[in-house]
Amino acid sequence: MNIYKELKTYFGYDTFKEGQEKLVTGILAGKDVLGIMPTGGGKSLCYQLPAVMLEGVTIVISPLISLMKDQVDSLNEIGINATCINSTLDQEELMERIKEIKENQYKILFVAPERLNTNIFRNTIRHITVSFVAIDEAHCISQWGHDFRPSYIEIPKFIKGFANRPMVAAFTATATKEIIIEIKKLIELQKPIEITTGFDRPNLFYQVSKAGNKFTYLMSYLKENFQSETGIIYCSTRKTVESLVKKLKEKGFSVEGYHGGMNADIRMKNQEDFMYNRTRIIVATNAFGMGIDKPDVRFVIHYNMPKNMEAYYQEAGRGGRDGEKSQCILMYSPSDVVKQKLIMENEYSSPERQALQYKNLQYLIDFCHTNDCLRNKILTYFGEVIIEEDCGNCSNCLDRSEMIDITLEAQKVLSCIYRIDQRYGVNIVTQVLRGSKNKKILQLGLDKVSTYNIMKNYSEQGVREIIMTLVARGYIHVTTDKFPVLKLTAQCREILQGDVKIHHKKELVEAIGSKDEKERKSKKAVSDHFDEELLSQLKELR
Ligand code: ADP
Ligand code: MG
Ligand code: ZN
Numbered sequence: 001m002n003i004y005k006e007l008k009t010y011f012g013y014d015t016f017k018e019g020q021e022k023l024v025t026g027i028l029a030g031k032d033v034l035g036i037m038p039t040g041g042g043k044s045l046c047y048q049l050p051a052v053m054l055e056g057v058t059i060v061i062s063p064l065i066s067l068m069k070d071q072v073d074s075l076n077e078i079g080i081n082a083t084c085i086n087s088t089l090d091q092e093e094l095m096e097r098i099k100e101i102k103e104n105q106y107k108i109l110f111v112a113p114e115r116l117n118t119n120i121f122r123n124t125i126r127h128i129t130v131s132f133v134a135i136d137e138a139h140c141i142s143q144w145g146h147d148f149r150p151s152y153i154e155i156p157k158f159i160k161g162f163a164n165r166p167m168v169a170a171f172t173a174t175a176t177k178e179i180i181i182e183i184k185k186l187i188e189l190q191k192p193i194e195i196t197t198g199f200d201r202p203n204l205f206y207q208v209s210k211a212g213n214k215f216t217y218l219m220s221y222l223k224e225n226f227q228s229e230t231g232i233i234y235c236s237t238r239k240t241v242e243s244l245v246k247k248l249k250e251k252g253f254s255v256e257g258y259h260g261g262m263n264a265d266i267r268m269k270n271q272e273d274f275m276y277n278r279t280r281i282i283v284a285t286n287a288f289g290m291g292i293d294k295p296d297v298r299f300v301i302h303y304n305m306p307k308n309m310e311a312y313y314q315e316a317g318r319g320g321r322d323g324e325k326s327q328c329i330l331m332y333s334p335s336d337v338v339k340q341k342l343i344m345e346n347e348y349s350s351p352e353r354q355a356l357q358y359k360n361l362q363y364l365i366d367f368c369h370t371n372d373c374l375r376n377k378i379l380t381y382f383g384e385v386i387i388e389e390d391c392g393n394c395s396n397c398l399d400r401s402e403m404i405d406i407t408l409e410a411q412k413v414l415s416c417i418y419r420i421d422q423r424y425g426v427n428i429v430t431q432v433l434r435g436s437k438n439k440k441i442l443q444l445g446l447d448k449v450s451t452y453n454i455m456k457n458y459s460e461q462g463v464r465e466i467i468m469t470l471v472a473r474g475y476i477h478v479t480t481d482k483f484p485v486l487k488l489t490a491q492c493r494e495i496l497q498g499d500v501k502i503h504h505k506k507e508l509v510e511a512i513g514s515k516d517e518k519e520r521k522s523k524k525a526v527s528d529h530f531d532e533e534l535l536s537q538l539k540e541l542r
Pocket of ligand 1: 015
């Protein structure tokens with residue numbers, strides 16, 4: 001049999017996408033395979049084509065009912081008999097399906113992982129020849145991934161239950177090395193043919209935005225760029241989803257929400273309205289995602305920062321599956337980082353795992369601060385070797401916009417925290433720096449400290465922004481007390497000594513609202529040792 005001929009006959013394609021041919025021939029040769037390809041890379045075809053070419057029935061394990069349904073429908077459309085077994089079937093339907101399966105009416109059988117080891121399913125497949133077992137979204141077996149499904153643990157047990165082990169083909173869009181290693185180990189792949197295709201998505205434009213007011217930015221961004229196209233806006237919490245949907249509706253946008261706390265019917269309706277272009281924008285938590293196969297998503301905006309690069313890459317990757325241009329905007333705000341860190345601190349997890357979480361978050365923070373090519377920064381994370389320094393399709397490459405040195409501002413903030421004995425939180429520190437005449441400040445005698453009123457020309461939001469930036473970058477630690485207190489870390493020294501300069505996009509500094517343009521210009525003279533006493537204290541710490 002000629003694979004090109006079958007490719008054309010069933011799927012109508014003349015050529016394979018990168019990686020597909022090797023995976024297809026691997027399966028046809030009876031080998032285990034592991035296909036690692038980005039979203040939109042064409043993983044489904046890698047098991048669908050061998051399924052029609054091999055004798056017997058292919059079992060496809062898939063984590064989501066909606067995913068199965070879409071695939072079953074499109075396979076049936078092209079004349080390949082497929083069906084699924086999952087919790088949506090009632091007893092009668094299930095019995096009917098099973099009868100049909102035993103009669104060999106189907107070529108491809110999609111199964112939810114929690115069904116695999118049920119007696120009824122096991123008994124059914126004893127009556128048929130299984131050509132191979134395909135595992136879609138194989139990273140769901142890893143606890144380290146962002147989509148862990150406990151039911152995936154059933155898979156190895158299921159495979160061991162065969163008298164003659166069938167070959168196993170696993171597929172994932174995960175590119176993280178640790179997760180790949182775990183997938184291979186847990187699924188017990190046997191000498192798999194492993195194919196990893198490039199993870200670059202050249203049609204995606206990446207941008208990090210540091211807008212002071214996110215909502216205003218979002219609105220003008222949508223109005224300017226996307227009058228009628230569809231897109232996804234990711235938020236970190238259900239609450240933010242709800243409030244953003246409300247605000248956007250008030251502004252006349254065609255928008256609905258999606259998150260795990262919603263009534264299942266409404267959630268499904270919102271998803272379908274989005275899929276069929278009845279709603280233009282969907283605002284969602286990370287519950288919205290895996291298997292969303294809408295080809296024409298023109299923008300993916302992260303209203304809050306995700307917890308690591310893997311999650312970011314996957315979510316942003318839902319844009320532009322049709323290969324057309326799509327924009328991925330990450331709206332960075334230091335306070336989101338602080339939130340993420342607090343979540344991680346409060347989650348129960350082993351110290352190693354927590355350390356890894358921090359490290360992964362830090363990579364994404366660095367991504368937000370880098371002046372280098374954003375695409376390269378993403379690909380480097382996944383271990384790809386970068387050849388070109390300038391991709392020409394990310395915000396850093398397009399606009400190597402002027403950065404402004406805010407080292408002096410940073411020094412003032414650090415000094416202030418020190419001068420008030422590292423005993424107060426963001427509010428007090430901000431008020432002291434801005435010379436607030438607030439009763440509490442006066443009562444505490446904080447108007448007497450030497451750093452009182454040294455940032456009088458900055459807006460409150462601006463000072464907070466600088467503080468949060470310093471927290472995000474590890475110069476300030478926020479305690480987890482009921483009233484969180486700002487503490488200096490030993491790392492501050494590099495800023496106070498002037499070894500490390502803190503830079504920020506001009507756009508941010510303008511949002512900060514400093515009127516100290518003159519001071520900024522003459523800063524070189526003052527900035528090197530802003531607070532000698534603090535500096536020597538930190539030196540002693542070492
Ligand atoms: P993945 O599961 O890797 O995210 P899919 O299997 O959903 O990707 O495929 C993504 C898109 O690529 C689909 O629209 C599919 O029809 C298309 N596709 C798959 N293989 C080919 C091919 N050989 N030539 C052209 N298009 C393809
Ligand atoms: Mg897929
Ligand atoms: Zn670039």
